[in-house]
Structures are given as C-alpha cells and as structure tokens.
Amino acid sequence: xxxxxxxxxxxxxxxxxxxxxxxxxxxxxxxxxxxxxxxxxxx
Amino acid sequence: xxxxxxxxxxxxxxxxxxxxxxxxxxxxxxxxxxxxxxxxxxxxxxxxxxxxxxxxxxxxxxxxxxxxxxxxxxxxxxxxxxxxxxxxxxxxxxxxxxxxxxxxxxxxxxxxxxxxxxxxxxxxxxxxxxxxxxxxxxxxxxxxxxxxxxxxxxxxxxxxxxxxxxxxxxxxxxxxxxxxxxxxxxxxxxxxxxxxxxxxxxxxxxxxxxxxxxxxxxxxxxxxxxxxxxxxxxxxxxxxxxxxxxxxxxxxxxxxxxxxxxxxxxxxxxxxxxxxxxxxxxxxxxxxxxxxxxxxxxxxxxxxxxxxxxxxxxxxxxxxxxxxxxxxxxxxxxxxxxxxxxxxxxxxxxxxxxxxxxxxxxxxxxxxxxxxxxxxxxxxxxxxxxxxxxxxxxxxxxxxxxxxxxxxxxxxxxxxxxxxxxxxxxxxxxxxxxxxxxxxxxxxxxxxxxxxxxxxxxxxxxxxxxxxxxxxxxxxxxxxxxxxxxxxxxxxxxxxxxxxxxxxxxxxxxxxxxxxxxxxxxxxxxxxxxxxxxxxxxxxxxxxxxxxxxxxxxxxxxxxxxxxxxx
Numbered sequence: 001x002x003x004x005x006x007x008x009x010x011x012x013x014x015x016x017x018x019x020x021x022x023x024x025x026x027x028x029x030x031x032x033x034x035x036x037x038x039x040x041x042x043x
Numbered sequence: 044x045x046x047x048x049x050x051x052x053x054x055x056x057x058x059x060x061x062x063x064x065x066x067x068x069x070x071x072x073x074x075x076x077x078x079x080x081x082x083x084x085x086x087x088x089x090x091x092x093x094x095x096x097x098x099x100x101x102x103x104x105x106x107x108x109x110x111x112x113x114x115x116x117x118x119x120x121x122x123x124x125x126x127x128x129x130x131x132x133x134x135x136x137x138x139x140x141x142x143x144x145x146x147x148x149x150x151x152x153x154x155x156x157x158x159x160x161x162x163x164x165x166x167x168x169x170x171x172x173x174x175x176x177x178x179x180x181x182x183x184x185x186x187x188x189x190x191x192x193x194x195x196x197x198x199x200x201x202x203x204x205x206x207x208x209x210x211x212x213x214x215x216x217x218x219x220x221x222x223x224x225x226x227x228x229x230x231x232x233x234x235x236x237x238x239x240x241x242x243x244x245x246x247x248x249x250x251x252x253x254x255x256x257x258x259x260x261x262x263x264x265x266x267x268x269x270x271x272x273x274x275x276x277x278x279x280x281x282x283x284x285x286x287x288x289x290x291x292x293x294x295x296x297x298x299x300x301x302x303x304x305x306x307x308x309x310x311x312x313x314x315x316x317x318x319x320x321x322x323x324x325x326x327x328x329x330x331x332x333x334x335x336x337x338x339x340x341x342x343x344x345x346x347x348x349x350x351x352x353x354x355x356x357x358x359x360x361x362x363x364x365x366x367x368x369x370x371x372x373x374x375x376x377x378x379x380x381x382x383x384x385x386x387x388x389x390x391x392x393x394x395x396x397x398x399x400x401x402x403x404x405x406x407x408x409x410x411x412x413x414x415x416x417x418x419x420x421x422x423x424x425x426x427x428x429x430x431x432x433x434x435x436x437x438x439x440x441x442x443x444x445x446x447x448x449x450x451x452x453x454x455x456x457x458x459x460x461x462x463x464x465x466x467x468x469x470x471x472x473x474x475x476x477x478x479x480x481x482x483x484x485x486x487x488x489x490x491x492x493x494x495x496x497x498x499x500x501x502x503x504x505x506x507x508x509x510x511x512x513x514x515x516x517x518x519x520x521x522x523x524x525x526x527x528x529x530x531x532x533x534x535x536x537x538x539x540x541x542x543x544x545x546x547x548x549x550x551x552x553x554x555x556x557x558x559x560x561x562x563x564x565x566x567x568x569x570x571x572x573x574x575x576x577x578x579x580x581x582x583x584x585x586x587x588x589x590x591x592x593x594x595x596x597x598x599x600x601x602x603x604x605x606x607x608x609x610x
Contacts, residue, residue, distance in 0.1 A: 042256025
C-alpha cells in the first residue's frame with residue numbers, strides 16, 4: 001500500500017466540501033419536510 | 044410477449060453486453076483490471092454505485108411493497124445521504140491515501156493479516172451466497188410469470204454477466220452499469236407514464252393520490268417513536284444509516300466502485316451523487332406501485348397475483364372453496380368501486396363531510412378485500428403446501444404482462460435483466476478481487492508477474508460466476524431463501540463494520556484485541572440468532588456494538604500503543 005501524497009482538490013461547485021455536504025443534508029431535510037406535508041395532505 | 048417485445052429485450056441486452064465486450068478488448072494490467080485504471084469520472088462512479096445496489100428485486104418487489112404496505116418504506120433510505128457524507132468526509136480519504144485495492148487490505152496495515160483474512164473470508168461467504176440469489180430471485184419470478192425455463196433464465200443471466208465482467212474488469216463493469224442505469228430509470232419512467240395513462244380519463248393524478256391516501260398508502264413519514272413499526276423516520280435515521288455505513292463503507296462490492304475514481308474528488312462526488320439521488324429514485328419506484336394500486340381500484344385485480352398457482356389450486360379439490368372466495372372478492376370489488384365514485388364526486392363538490400364518509404367506507408371495503416385475499420392464500424396453501432403465499436413480488440410483473448403495450452413489456456423485462464446483471468457483475472468483480480488480493484497474493488503466491496495476477500483474477504471471477512449460477516440452480520431446494528440470505532448477511536455485517544470503525548476511530552486498539560473482539564462478537568451474534576427471537580436487523584447493531592465495546596474495554600485495560608492509520 002503506497003501512500004498517495006496528492007493535495008485534496010476543491011469540489012467543482014460551491015467552493016468547499018463542507019458546502020457540498022450541507023447541500024446533500026439540506027436536500028434530505030427538504031425532501032423529508034415535503035414528504036411529511038404530502039402525508040398530511042393525503043391522509 | 045410479442046415479436047417487438049423480444050426485439051426490445053434482446054436488442055437491449057445484446058447492445059449492453061456487446062458494448063462491455065468491445066470496451067474490454069483492450070489489454071490491461073492486473074491493477075487496471077481490478078481498480079478500473081483509477082480514472083473514472085464522478086458520474087460513472089455515482090451511476091455504478093446506484094446500479095450495484097439496485098438489484099432486480101428492487102424493481103420487482105418495491106412496487107409490490109408499495110401496493111401492499113404503502114410508501115413508508117422510503118424512510119429506510121433516509122440514513123443513506125447522511126452515510127454518504129460521513130463516508131466522504133472520513134473513510135474515503137483514508138482508502139484513497141493508502142491506495143488500497145480492497146477494503147480488507149486496509150485492515151492489514153491498520154491491524155494485522157489475520158484480521159484482514161477473517162473479514163475478507165466473511166465477505167466472500169455472504170456475498171458468494173448473495174450473488175446466487177441476485178440471479179435466482181428474478182429468474183424464479185420470470186419463469187413463473189412468463190413461463191420461461193428456470194435453469195435457462197439462470198444460465199442466460201449468469202453467462203452474459205461473466206462474459207463482460209471477465210473481459211473488462213472493474214472499468215467495464217462500471218461503464219456498462221452507466222447504460223444499465225439509463226435503461227432501468229428510463230424503463231421505470233416510461234412505466235410510470237403508462238400506469239398514469241391507463242387510469243380512467245376522468246381520474247387525475249391528484250385523484251389517484253387521493254384514492255391511495257384514502258387507502259392509507261401515502262404515510263410517507265412517520266415521526267412516532269414506536270419500535271413495533273418497522274419503518275419510521277427514526278428507524279431510517281438509525282438502522283438505515285447503520286446499514287448504509289456498513290454496506291457502502293466496508294463491502295468490497297461498493298468500495299471497488301468508488302475506488303476506481305480518478306481522484307479523491309471524483310470518488311467523493313460519486314458518493315454524494317448517490318446521496319442526492321437515491322431517496323427520490325426509491326420514491327419514484329414506490330410511486331409506480333401506488334399508481335398500480337390505484338389502477339386496480341378501477342380494474343379487478345386477481346385474487347392471487349401468481350396466476351399459475353391460482354389456476355392449479357382452482358383445478359384441485361380446494362377449487363370450489365377458492366371459487367366461492369373469488370366470487371365474494373368480486374362483490375367486494377364492485378362495492379369498492381361505488382365508494383370510489385362517491386369519493387371522487389364529493390371531492391369535486393368540495394363536500395368534506397361526504398369525502399370523509401366515502402373514505403371510511405372505502406377503507407372498510409378494502410379491509411374486507413384484504414381479508415378475502417388472506418383467506419384465498421390459506422386455501423392455496425391447503426391445496427398445495429409448497430405454494431409461496433406471499434405474492435407481492437408478482438404484483439408489478441403481472442400488471443406489466445397483462446396491461447403494458449407491446450414493446451414496453453420487453454423493455455421492462457430488459458430492466459429486470461439489467462438490474463440482475465449490474466448487481467451480479469459488481470459482486471463477481473469484488474469476489475474475484477478479494478480472492479486474489481486478500482488470499483492468493485498474500486498466502487499462496489506473494490511474488491508473481493502482473494500477467495499472472497491478471498489471469499488469476501479473471502479465473503477467480505469465472506469461478507465465482509459458476510458458483511453463483513450453481514447456487515441459483517439449486518436455490519429452489521432451500522425454503523425462505525431471501526430471508527435466509529438476509530439473515531446470513533446481517534449475521535456478518537455488524538462485526539465487520541465494528542472492526543472498521545475501531546480501525547478508523549480507536550487508534551489505540553491493536554490487531555489481536557480487535558481479532559478476538561471480532562471472534563467473540565461473531566459468536567455472540569450467531570448465539571443471538573440461534574437462541575433468541577430478536578429481529579435479524581438488530582444483529583447488525585449487536586455485532587458492531589460488541590466489537591466496539593470489547594475493543595474499548597480491552598484498550599482501557601491493556602497497555603496502549605497509538606497507531607496512525609493513514610501513514
């Protein structure tokens with residue numbers, strides 16, 4: 001196992017990986033909220 | 044199936060397999076074969092990860108599950124995006140930095156060889172059996188519904204996969220999966236459009252959702268903290284997260300997909316793409332099932348969706364009793380249609396009280412219909428005790444066969460084949476890599492030429508493919524096969540995840556300690572399985588928790604020695 005010393009690249013969008021993680025978690029939160037609303041409307 | 048269906052089916056399959064063989068004609072090194080040349084783009088990785096997880100059962104069972112139990116199953120996937128973020132931020136950089144080929148290779152650097160070999164062996168055991176199932180499960184459904192010979196279907200799926208997996212290795216597996224995902228998603232999108240189109244003209248999409256909601260099929264999110272309900276927001280965010288961490292972080296079938304990335308960034312983006320797309324994708328598949336349910340509120344569904352079994356029972360001594368239940372089922376269906384008409388009319392008039400009355404009547408009648416279906420299943424069992432009484436897996440394929448237009452039936456069968464082939468290809472690729480890298484290269488032939496390891500990897504892939512086909516051929520001799528393999532996976536996943544978590548997050552713990560913890564935890568899980576009635580999903584938690592707690596206790600008692608895993 002040879003260690004790879006390459007520098008960590010920035011993501012192509014949103015500037016930092018933390019912002020991209022926030023996008024994924026934020027979209028999950030929005031999806032859950034929308035699905036909860038849908039459950040209420042059609043229950 | 045019409046000629047057009049056969050043309051679509053074989054055209055799609057031959058195009059994908061031909062593409063795989065054409066791409067695999069290039070001479071490769073062993074590393075290129077096993078790691079895909081380490082230059083794949085994020086979208087190829089993302090689609091490959093999704094295609095690996097999406098087995099044929101996903102497209103056969105999930106619409107049936109939504110039909111029977113509603114869309115609450117989507118909550119199981121809520122932990123997945125969180126797992127993708129955790130893996131991208133913590134575990135993936137370690138794998139990338141160490142340039143490992145298999146996940147278990149990391150464990151030798153972090154702990155010792157015996158821990159690596161044991162976890163790799165546990166992977167080979169459970170994935171080897173699981174791969175047989177990924178061939179057998181769609182073959183048994185297709186043979187039953189379409190009347191195809193079971194062994195020939197097994198053979199067709201197995202041989203096609205082995206051909207291009209052995210020819211091109213990791214790179215070709217991922218590239219073909221890109222096109223397989225296009226077929227799968229495109230096929231399901233067309234299917235969704237057709238189901239909507241097949242509803243009566245006066246029924247809008249909103250009406251369809253309203254009917255499904257009235258039948259309690261649209262409880263998408265349940266925040267109640269109940270342990271007796273299988274799918275809630277909380278079980279998804281804990282159990283679902285746990286399973287996703289184990290599957291994507293330690294199962295070589297998935298690890299091999301994202302380690303083929305051109306860089307850490309490409310691999311990360313692939314994982315995060317899965318985190319963004321997975322929940323909406325599963326939601327879409329479940330929605331197809333709910334629309335099929337709505338369709339069957341206007342067209343009488345069969346009493347039992349395995350029509351071959353139904354006909355066999357009608358011809359037996361139990362035939363008159365079954366015919367009586369079917370007659371009552373028809374009467375119940377007629378009353379249900381009346382309640383649906385009342386519901387839609389009162390909804391158009393905005394009469395809330397009348398809507399509530401019609402909904403209550405519809406629910407009662409639906410419950411009566413369900414009770415009659417249960418009664419029919421009991422009669423089917425009496426007629427032929429070997430009959431599988433759960434017909435959810437047959438609901439969507441029956442709908443496709445009986446109501447899809449010519450061409451679309453062939454496309455849907457191609458979707459099933461693509462899903463079976465993509466999951467099987469990843470598994471064979473990972474089984475071959477683990478056998479060569481973790482066992483052959485370390486214990487049998489440590490120093491051989493690159494060409495030697497390339498040939499060994501290809502031979503091992505063929506061997507695992509043949510074993511999977513043999514398992515698929517004889518799987519019908521095992522009762523409750525799907526449950527048996529799920530239990531087997533749950534028995535081994537927990538302790539393995541525990542070892543990886545200790546490796547990543549408890550730097551003071553040493554190899555012998557974690558090896559002993561793994562053995563003790565594995566025995567504890569097996570005893571739990573043998574002596575208790577605890578649900579098998581909990582085996583994951585028990586196994587992982589036992590390894591971590593034992594390792595923590597041992598590290599507190601024994602002299603410490605800090606190990607830096609990423610060096």
